[in-house]
Amino acid sequence: MSQNAWRVIKVGTRQSQLALTQTGQVIDQLNDICIHHRLNYRFEVHKIVTKGDKILDVSLSKVGGKGLFVKEIEQALLDGVIDLAVHSMKDMPYEQPTGLMNGATPKRLSAQDCLVMKEGITSFADLPVGAKVGTSSLRRSCQLKYVRPDLQIEFIRGNIDSRIRKLHTEDLDAVVLAAAGLMRMGWEDKISAYIAEDICVPAVGQGALGIQCRESDEQVRALLQLLNDEQTEITVRAERSFLGAIEGSCQVPIGAQAILVEEEASDVAELSEQGTYYPLIELTAIVGSTDGSVLLKEVMRGRHPEQLGEEIAAQLLASGADRILAEVNLNQ
Template identity: 40%
Template sequence: MARTFKIGSRKSELALVQSRWVQSELQKLHPDCSFELVTMETQGDIILDVALAKIGDKGLFTKELEVGMLQHQTDFAVHSLKDLPTHLPEGLMLGGITARENPADALVLHAKHAGASIDALPEGSVVGTSSLRRLAQLRHHYPQLSFKDIRGNLNTRLRKLDEGQYDAIILAVAGLERLGMGDRISQKLPAEVSLHAVGQGALGIECRAGDEEVLAVLQSLVDADSTRRCLAERAFLRQLEGGCQVPIGVNSEVIADAAGDRLQLTGMVASLDGQQLIRDRAIGSAEDPEAVGIQLAHLLREQGATEILQAIFATLDREAVH
């Protein structure tokens, strides 16, 4: 039956590009239906003068969109999957994960450093990032560099870089490429340097639990390989009880095997100063990706991940109070 579906989206340029892509793809796949965008501002879009980790991450970029679904103002919402908490509000579910773009982190340099890699930046160079995950890993590998928080949408961050407030900034490859700014990427950071965020590069579509009509429509956009990888990553994060704003990084790969597809998941937990960094990997059946994520979380807990994370949460709580 023909129906109009309302899609919730943040108002940022990247969010709109992502949501319009979903809208366009669904319109092609379901020409008898209509798909309308409903835009909203989230707390993360409004508070731009405070570091993300100090605000807290309980639905920082998702809460308003979730309220819209629960109040039937919208039927589903498009998120960058890395922004979607692993514990969703009662009544909502992850309805689909799209084909993943490159999940790596990108080094974007000021013009005066053109052609350089992160290894070649002079001592004391100022690198901008709002991510504790990126910060902890880069502090671990490059203690000679200086790091400074940076907020704002992608264009604002690039402007601050070009004005000379930073020597380099770290962004997601996928975001730059989706906005047609892939030429700004100076280096795609290897996994040995920076494991990416859980779900980075994929879109997660959230909807009301049990809405079979919506779920049937969304199924046409689901990518099986990306889904297995991201479910393993999210299970790993959930098991560690980490949020979007803590130094937890991953890398996942589905490996074809004669006995069946295998899923390899690499993960790390690091202290805020980068002094402690625990890293390991787990391999298991791609048909049970969440078991692989849980297994890896247990491996890191045995090596001290719980103590590192507890210290981070205590620090962030103190900073939030002040």
């Protein structure tokens, strides 16, 4: 690209209010990068309807398949209709189509789940016996039922604003949402309580975005590297490695959260002298039964994200996750 030539980069996204908001925020960051580095790029939003957006009357686990919110967008990338795509990382399957890659993982917001509750209820522990809790996530319902078997889990789908409305229209006591979505919308004041990660381990990649592009597009790849947050990338790689090794889908309650562990300065210095330094990662992962009667959890530490994800998956499979997965596959 010559010094004065401008390239219009077409950005694909779902057309929900949250998807458009987070895409706008990514474009704002990319514009700042372009100004700082004197790059001649402009950005144009392309709204794309996915299969997951069309089917709203059944739970995601019953729709089946992977990539319900990304396949049509990925096809647009492959066809050259768009040049990059902004996804919620938790929507992205482990395997990507040949020719596509994750070009950037921007800095993550909170990975936690949260509750939006009726007035007067201020914590998960305060939910009354037999409370009606709305969610479409098997991961959330499994973990909440494991801790509180008395809860009545009610199926709800839709955008976050419509799910919040259902708190009143469907006489629910609470709805469970990803805190990051509310934060991106500027709706933190709607959060009644955060759910501790020891009660509800987040979805793989929750709170993070995945910016997908074509492997062959060197200009976009170079631009996206300037947007990438290394710490977020490392932790998300560990979580997604677990997802790939466990062969997870929306039909099995699985979750994973990786964090970077504080280390002694002497340990860091010693490792740096030995060559490439990889930070210490702590990965928590769960696999559960769909009814919440069984919940398997492991916590492991390691320095290589892909290896750590594979090792914790192997440990969970050896502890009984293989039987849970086999039962789900048998009933499909």
